[in-house]
Amino acid sequence: MTGLSDTPNIADADGFYQELLSAHENLSEAESHALNARLVLVLCNHVGDRKVIREALELAKRAG
Amino acid sequence: MVDVRYQTEFTLYPYQKVTEQDAPAPVRHPVAIIGGGPVGMGMALDLGLKNIPCVVLDDHDGVGTGSRAICFAKRTLEICDRLGACDPMVDKGVIWSVGKVFRENRQIYEFNLLPEDGHKHPAFINLQQPYFEKYLVERIHEVQARGTPIEIRGRNRVQALEIRDDHAALAIDTPDGPYEMEADWLIACDGARSAIRGLMGLSFEGRVFEDNFLICDVRMKADFPTERRFWFNPPFNPGQSVLLHKQPDDIWRIDFQLGRDIDRQAVVRPGFYEPRVNAMLEGVKWTPEWVSVYTFQCASMEKYRHGRVFFAGDSAHQVSPFGARGCNGGMQDVDNLAWKLALVIEGKAGDALLDSYHTERKHGAEENIMNSSRTTDFMTPRTGIAKLFRESVLDLVEHTPAMRPLVNSGRLSVPCTYDGSPLNGPDAPGLPRRTRPGSTLADAPVEGGWLIDRTGGTFRLLAIGCAAETVEANGITARVLDVAATDVIRSRYLGRARQAIYLIRPDQIIAARWTGFDADAVASAIKHATAG
Numbered sequence: 001m002t003g004l005s006d007t008p009n010i011a012d013a014d015g016f017y018q019e020l021l022s023a024h025e026n027l028s029e030a031e032s033h034a035l036n037a038r039l040v041l042v043l044c045n046h047v048g049d050r051k052v053i054r055e056a057l058e059l060a061k062r063a064g
Numbered sequence: 065m066v067d068v069r070y071q072t073e074f075t076l077y078p079y080q081k082v083t084e085q086d087a088p089a090p091v092r093h094p095v096a097i098i099g100g101g102p103v104g105m106g107m108a109l110d111l112g113l114k115n116i117p118c119v120v121l122d123d124h125d126g127v128g129t130g131s132r133a134i135c136f137a138k139r140t141l142e143i144c145d146r147l148g149a150c151d152p153m154v155d156k157g158v159i160w161s162v163g164k165v166f167r168e169n170r171q172i173y174e175f176n177l178l179p180e181d182g183h184k185h186p187a188f189i190n191l192q193q194p195y196f197e198k199y200l201v202e203r204i205h206e207v208q209a210r211g212t213p214i215e216i217r218g219r220n221r222v223q224a225l226e227i228r229d230d231h232a233a234l235a236i237d238t239p240d241g242p243y244e245m246e247a248d249w250l251i252a253c254d255g256a257r258s259a260i261r262g263l264m265g266l267s268f269e270g271r272v273f274e275d276n277f278l279i280c281d282v283r284m285k286a287d288f289p290t291e292r293r294f295w296f297n298p299p300f301n302p303g304q305s306v307l308l309h310k311q312p313d314d315i316w317r318i319d320f321q322l323g324r325d326i327d328r329q330a331v332v333r334p335g336f337y338e339p340r341v342n343a344m345l346e347g348v349k350w351t352p353e354w355v356s357v358y359t360f361q362c363a364s365m366e367k368y369r370h371g372r373v374f375f376a377g378d379s380a381h382q383v384s385p386f387g388a389r390g391c392n393g394g395m396q397d398v399d400n401l402a403w404k405l406a407l408v409i410e411g412k413a414g415d416a417l418l419d420s421y422h423t424e425r426k427h428g429a430e431e432n433i434m435n436s437s438r439t440t441d442f443m444t445p446r447t448g449i450a451k452l453f454r455e456s457v458l459d460l461v462e463h464t465p466a467m468r469p470l471v472n473s474g475r476l477s478v479p480c481t482y483d484g485s486p487l488n489g490p491d492a493p494g495l496p497r498r499t500r501p502g503s504t505l506a507d508a509p510v511e512g513g514w515l516i517d518r519t520g521g522t523f524r525l526l527a528i529g530c531a532a533e534t535v536e537a538n539g540i541t542a543r544v545l546d547v548a549a550t551d552v553i554r555s556r557y558l559g560r561a562r563q564a565i566y567l568i569r570p571d572q573i574i575a576a577r578w579t580g581f582d583a584d585a586v587a588s589a590i591k592h593a594t595a596g
Contacts, residue, residue, distance in 0.1 A: 007466060008466055008467075008468055014435070014469075014475065017438070017442070018438055021441070021450050024447070024449045024450070029449070032448075032449045059464060063456075063459040063460045064459060
């Protein structure tokens with residue numbers, strides 16, 4: 001498979017979402033921003049494929 | 065005096081004096097059930113049909129008026145079918161399985177709760193709770209007429225309770241004054257504000273949600289399709305959510321989210337809700353049936369069994385309404401407790417089996433509370449960042465299906481699987497995961513009907529593609545049901561195996577399974593499933 005995935009891929013989606021929000025529990029707005037930025041960088045490194053990352057960036061911009 | 069706390073929709077069991085009220089000493093009953101709601105009546109029916117005498121004490125004489133539960137799940141219908149009360153529910157109810165989720169005016173997501181064929185019952189019916197209760201009571205009256213040992217006592221209120229070594233002693237008030245009663249076993253089905261729980265001084269802890277919702281049940285003739293519709297931020301309730309459900313009798317339930325700080329008196333006035341309903345229904349003529357504000361909490365008792373006293377339904381656990389996990393969860397309590405208590409009363413199982421009621425149903429309640437809390441957190445984000453993520457999910461889902469599983473407008477009631485239950489017996493590798501021990505029987509068409517109709521009430525042995533014989537252990541019999549290996553049975557029960565043996569509990573939970581018949585193994589699984 002090439003390109004950005006269009007299919008749901010997270011096991012136990014509700015559990016993941018709760019975990020994500022829990023990570024932000026008790027953080028200030030600035031701290032939450034910083035956490036999100038670090039998370040984006042870590043995940044982009046995991047993906048690695050520049051084409052996929054570029055498509056993800058485009059989707060995120062378009063959806064806003 | 066027995067105060068009237070609410071209006072009744074149907075008077076079903078008017079107060080009648082019984083001779084016991086003048087007895088010189090308290091009369092002892094095997095089982096007393098406190099509370100005549102759906103859980104109490106279901107419990108009485110299940111025990112009575114197993115020939116366990118029980119008496120229901122309710123402080124009213126019928127079914128309360130007003131909007132409460134409306135969505136009854138497939139599993140509830142299966143349980144009621146086993147109790148012989150399902151047909152009028154399905155006849156009267158509105159059948160649905162599709163849900164649509166909108167953002168503003170745009171549909172962003174659609175789901176089907178029963179995407180596969182081969183089930184007798186639909187995913188859900190919508191039915192006003194008073195009808196659901198009425199059909200249970202009518203079924204009780206029907207079986208009473210042929211001698212089933214159930215007694216319902218209207219306007220009997222428990223005033224005091226003393227737990228003794230081998231029974232509970234009750235002081236009861238009636239319109240003719242007080243009397244006393246004893247019961248070997250007591251089942252508290254008296255709702256979220258349980259009087260029994262209060263009398264025993266037991267705590268009920270959880271989380272209060274700081275949001276308010278307005279129920280508008282309206283009467284209208286509309287040709288909207290029969291589906292659940294949910295809106296995030298619709299123009300007719302900006303910044304909040306709205307839920308629409310169809311009910312019988314041309315009644316529609318509209319649920320407006322209101323937010324945290326509201327004037328509870330103002331929102332139930334026509335000046336508040338009329339413009340919203342008008343904007344939503346776009347010219348359809350409607351009249352209000354019932355308007356009320358509610359808030360909610362999730363809470364659970366620590367233990368659902370206290371010696372000779374059991375708590376079932378809302379008295380034991382309370383959930384937010386999103387996901388229809390309240391009444392549906394309570395009916396699963398009935399399903400779980402009745403057969404265990406019957407076996408213990410008949411002397412076929414030891415007391416420890418009753419502890420598994422707590423273990424299994426607490427597991428179910430925790431899953432229900434978890435799911436309904438997550439939905440509530442999605443609908444009512446508690447922090448700025450939670451709101452940001454919620455809005456981002458909704459932004460993205462309009463551009464990619466990848467985000468669909470994260471949209472949470474309610475995870476609708478399905479039975480939990482009792483993974484790790486002390487009653488579970490052996491599993492065999494290679495058989496499908498969905499029917500592993502601890503799971504609810506997956507229905508399927510079988511020769512001459514439905515699997516769900518051919519099981520339940522007693523232990524059964526499914527013999528799929530192989531021969532088996534009746535097995536008896538501790539006076540408990542599991543008769544064989546031969547099942548042909550059709551395509552549906554293969555996908556739900558065999559996987560790649562050629563044959564299988566399934567032991568099914570009286571509550572249609574799969575207790576154990578094998579890929580070949582061994583009478584000794586089955587006998588030992590029956591003993592295990594009734595040992596606790």
